[in-house]
Amino acid sequence: MADMNTAVDLSLLNDAVPFPGCLPKAFDGETRDDFTRHSVVSRYGQHETIFFEGDPADAICQVDEGAVMLYKLLPDGRRQVVELLSQGDVFGFARGDYRDCSAETLTPARIRLTERRTAERSCSFQRVLARQVLLQLEAMHEHAVLLGRKSAMERVASFLLRLAGEDVSPEEAPVIDLSMTRQEIADYLGLTIETVSRSFSELKRRGLIALEKQDRVRIANYDAVETLATAC
Amino acid sequence: MADMNTAVDLSLLNDAVPFPGCLPKAFDGETRDDFTRHSVVSRYGQHETIFFEGDPADAICQVDEGAVMLYKLLPDGRRQVVELLSQGDVFGFARGDYRDCSAETLTPARIRLTERRTAERSCSFQRVLARQVLLQLEAMHEHAVLLGRKSAMERVASFLLRLAGEDVSPEEAPVIDLSMTRQEIADYLGLTIETVSRSFSELKRRGLIALEKQDRVRIANYDAVETLATAC
């Protein structure tokens, strides 16, 4: 699992952007400079690999902007997308010293990289970390319900609602940018590409959604989709 | 009441390798007393509910001893067990002020409860929290692969290996105490009770496991089970 795109070279790039809003004002001892000194923002294009499962885990990552997916592969090639990440989410941790899953951008993205040592020493970082990871753990709980207990249609409906929720457009007919291929959606929802496609078609046929482009969905009947999702 | 110096326990629980630069001496401001004053160990019997989804989340929980399961219910009664917890694992968090899932003991258990406020203020607690939750998140990744991509047989085999791994008996024929009903196993693996039962029977027929009691399994052929689990 060698990788080349893993620009975890901490010496490169330094358009230090202030740490996302979640940082408490109170830094216990260390100054912001201690922080930025060891934290670096790296840019990635769409569909670029940030790291592979098994790579050495030298830096902790946080999504500064854009969307990232984490996935794992089984030896025979089956893939499961285990998390979809957006701004603020942290990733790249591991029990040992190696990444437990692969990370790839879904959109162009800015990723903040912090040396592991630095992060472990910093109290404020640990706070942000604990907070973020708890949010992500909660999302994983919800996703386990989806994977373990929901039908294909319920999964797709829940997926759309989740994306709609993140979106800026609040009411009326939310338009969603999937920024994922059918294959990626399938691998996230534990389905096949064909079943995802059929579900989209069925939703379209029933008039609950409209496909503006292949990866752009307008939710025409939000309430109906919500019902299908089994009160996600 | 074996242990009373709760703060130290909390920091070191499950820390085979002490967290780098995070030894319990370094309390940023708070004293050990601040900690014990707000941390309490509570005992539960087998199959007791610790809290329900939606309950107010006033205290953070950590498994001090025993096993706990977290589960979520869909409106129509379908259940998904989202996490199996053992010593050191933390739970009872929530995005808002309410628990995001229900918690029930699988065995008699000791649960350490810490006031949320206290936990949020304490730097050492945040450190333990971040560390534990990251471990749990990693376990959830693995579980997502199981739920999304593995066959019934692979799920059951992976499940047995996971329990065997936790177990003290290292080699030869590990004997596992399931301490879960078939229904609970099914709800954890995203299967039905019948499918779980059939998988056990098949494993027994092939001589890979032996059921000493209904909830006591001896893994007779560890390697074969490992193969079935698709290199978990």
Next chain:
DNA sequence: CGTCGATTTGACCTATCTCAATGAGAGTGG
């Protein structure tokens, strides 16, 4: 020995997968 809940087993059904063909959209080059 009888009862009750949990587990196992059997027979059948269906949601989803698999395999295969068709279609649609984005580039490219003539």
Next chain:
DNA sequence: CCACTCTCATTGAGATAGGTCAAATCGACG
């Protein structure tokens, strides 16, 4: 502007793993 190609998405037809329903068995306990 029009083939041509390549990738991705859709649709169809048939196969199957696992679900459902129902009956039989087991085990603990009084």
